[in-house]
Amino acid sequence: MGSHPAVKNAVTSHRQRRLRAGVFVAILTLVLAACGTGGAQDGLSPASERASNIDGLFRLTLIIAIVVFVLVQAAIIYTSFKFRRKKGEEPRPVKQIHGNTKLEIAWTIAPAIILAGLAVPTVQTIFENAEEPVDALEITVTGHQWWWEYEYTDLGVVTANEMHIPVGQDIALTLTADAGDVIHSFWVPRLSGKRDLVPGHENTLTISADEVGLFLGQCAEFCGLSHANMRLRVYAHEPADFDAWVESQLAPATVVEDSEGWELFVNKGCTACHAIDGTEAEGGGLNPGPNLTHFAQRDTFAGALYDSTEENLSAWLANPSELKSMRPDLNRGMPNLGLSDDEIATLVAFLQGLS
């Protein structure tokens, strides 16, 4: 028992307060910094203007939430310790207080003011991010069970799963799904929030990339069996590199029409689902598959799930459902064509020749 408990308390509480504030700021910095993984699919490492808008707004909200969190938890813990009955103590009568109207009004209005404050930037960002992009590159994204189809409407390029975009330009996505398909959701966390692809609807989403690089994403709306395997990649290039990519995509397919590989490709019925531009393989049908015109230019296949190595492609052709769950019997996904090892080798060589 100190001689001047009041003075001592005041000193400690002042020190404690400073200490607490310091710890608090430290934790806050730590939390905000440590959240991000820096990974290629990390929503906390935005790489576009719109994603940064979202991120900034979220961090503002998070800081406010953490302050409220700390205050409420501190109140709970403080109350619990201050008013707890010690072990072995008899119950003590306490005043039967029924409430306090002033307090009620205070803690009704205070959160309302905070929320009103949050509402302003929220509404701003909603409308900012919904603004029509100017000079945008237009891409129609169609979600299929379980892969992505990209059609560059102005450029005439059609490709799958791997999207190539120029850095620094707005990309206006039109998002949709076929009538017989289901709802998907396009999500590349570093480039933007997600938006659904709904059969019968056309949604829009604007993305862009501030830096060259590979950005990962995947389907975010549960779309059935292989939802987990419906991944996607966005490659952002310098504009010149992007133009080169477009040029290579527009080049005619490197198909020798009477080669063994081509014969097999036609005879095994691949052309029913897969298109190779400039040939009789038009694809589409009941069960559309990815356009294979420049397949060999892609790093991955099967919903960006596997690297396009000879080994993976061989395993895929031997039994697609082994590598990725699908329902070809219901026209969803690639069927097992019952190919022999030789046929597989020929087809893999054919596919890898589609540069």
Add this chain to the structure above:
Amino acid sequence: MAVAHTTSGGLDIRKTAMWSFLASELMFFGALISTFLLYRGRTNGGPDAEELFDIPFTSVSSFVLLMSSLTMVLAHNAWERNDQRQLRLWLLSTAGLGLVFLGGQFYEFSTFVHEGLKLDTSPFGSSFYMLTGFHGAHVAVGVLMLSAMSILSFRVGLTKSRGMNVELVALYWHFVDIVWIVIFTVVYLLQV
């Protein structure tokens, strides 16, 4: 006895239950009507409302259902006076008018099917049959209840001291009636 055992604010136990049930039913029909409004124009190449609906015919059957509410009121009145003969008469008339309405609906459905609107023709067809079908099912349940009450009134009599069944059935019947007024207006009159 007769000291109040409960604090009920004067609410009757069975009426409270019926009212809360009907409130729920209101949401049910609300959702059905909303679906119809969303799909009314989506005919998928099949016949549309204008081609199909025969407003004079449906007006008559609507009028019949409306009149059944009147006979229901008369039945309720008779029951309050404990007039078993009149009660029976009006209960049976209400059930009869309900049956006429159902007959009209059956005729209407078969005509529409004949003219090419089936459940699987278009979203318009699906939502039309679902909405009017569920309403028809409610009328049918009402007719069953009315018939059961009429039979009871022959066997034992429905006195006022013996419960509030007439009142409950009346509540239900009026509700189904009012819902039809809304359906008739929204589905038929506003579409043509």
Add this chain to the structure above:
Amino acid sequence: MATIVEAPPVAPAAPSSRGGLWGWLTSVDHKKIGIMYGISAFVFFVLGGIEALVIRWQLAVPDGTLVNEEVYNQLFTMHGTTMVFLFVMPVSAAFGNYFMPIMIGARDVAFPRMNALSFWIFISGGIFISSSFFLGGFPDGAWVGYSPLSTQSEVIRMDFWAIGLLILGVASLLGAVNFITTIFTMRAPGMTLFRMPVFVWMQLVVAFLLAFSLPLVTVGLFQVILDRNFGTLFYDAATGGDPILWQHLFWLFGHPEVYILILPAMGIVSEVLPTFSRKPLFGYQFVVFAGAAIGFLGFGVWAHHMFTSGLGPVAETAFGLMTMTIAVPTGIKIFNWVGTMWGGNISFTTPMLFSVGFVAMFTIGGLSGVTHSIVPADTQQHDSYYVVAHFHYVLFGGAVFGVFAGVYYWFGKVFGRMLDETIGKWHYWLMFIGFNLTFAPMHFLGLNGMPRRIATYGDGLGWNYWNFMATVGSFVIALSILVFLYNAVRSYRSGELAGPDPWDGRTLEWTTSSPPADYNFAEVPVVEAIDDFWYKKYGEDEDHLPVRLDTNPLDPSASAPQEEFHVHLPSPSYYPILLAVGIVTLAYGFLWLPVGYLVMAAGLGIMLWAIFGWAMEDIDHPMGDNGHGEGHADDGGGDDAEAELVGTSSEGAE
């Protein structure tokens, strides 16, 4: 539809026994029904928990191989469906059934047979959905059953889901009508609405939410079933159907449903905190109004589940702002709970620990909920693990903690013996640690780009560490549940005897014996205040501090053999369970048309038999002579007669 005067010969004798298996199967006693609800809910809780453990085991490392996608999709669909519809909803019905009538001073609910029917329909629906496991596999379209995925699947799994939910909906609707009627018309003398315990208030709000929201999803479910089986085109985009319609109908139900799940737990906590703080609930009216406001606003925010579906900026703004407003009444509740503890004399018993844990954890869920209302931010969070973290903080940190607070608080009242406090604290701390270890990391996972409902994830995305920790946490939770089960079994057999009022309680249930007599109260209580029991035990000294009075405000049945009081009770009945069997038979038949038409006919036959028997049943089998007048004798609609029996006692109030 018979009368007492002339019971037709077709009416079979009502079951006479109240004990044994038949006693349970035919019981119309709200307490027995409550216990059955509670035990079945816990069975489903364990099943849903096992599903969760498999999910977590699969996700412990990248590219998990324990189960394939097909099985995984079934598991998370059933985990969600089970926990929402077969655990949290029935467990709140369990508490509501057991305690709501007692807390308002009634002898039963308004319609005891209908109450039994609710339970039997619920359990048949639960068995129906779960039986899909043996009949082609669990449903696999997620618990939200988004169309057109739900209408696309060619196998019957999603029929099981849609029909099962319809059946459960019927059970909930009957329960809601029953509760609304009971609370409005069966309160003891003096128990005005604003003297009701907050738990009862929350049950009332939930009943209204159910009554208004269930029909909306019912319409949606019918559309799914029609699309799947009769070729209607509600969700077929090719012909002009719109898959988004389902999302509106589902979430118009689904968002109020969230409050259906959490409000009963809030009610429980609002009972526990005052008892162990030895103070009344702070700001009673504000807590009540906040609860009602949450329920009301809950109908205006459904589209915040659809912020990524392309609503357009105007609708997004409207629903975002509406969603923010819900934080205000939620905050009011949290502040009032802390206010209740402030200045109290708090004893940290297990129920109190769970309640304080509830307040703390629910706050986190509430705050992450606010971040969802920030629409642009939500487009990142939506359908990611951040959302999974959020709703588990609300539904596990909230609802489940609240449920366990209730279990520890009322176990002694229900079974006559107290749960062990030491084991209880082990249970609490294990669950608290396990819960946070499981779900806190999911916030990071979601923000780092991990979507939900994925059976596997790739390596190298920075998700491995937190996924592994979450899996460890889930097994800690499982351990805590084992500790609880051990405690429950042990305490049921040899726990400390509870006595009528073990916690020095404040509400009417503590005036009765533990467990209460079949008729709850030998004398219908007359209520004069909020926390009436407390003020009958305690007066006030000149400093306004409570002083124990020299009175015995317990119900007479708490200190005398139950048989001494001749209280008339509704008879048991076979027909509720029979009717439920008929309904579920009908449902099974529907799945295997056209052969199933025979089964359906059998089901309809059973239903008609049950309805006829129900109407004809001679429900007036007094346990003792009570000399009720002829005024009550009509039945007709079925339940009305029983309604009046309750509250008619030889000892009656005055």
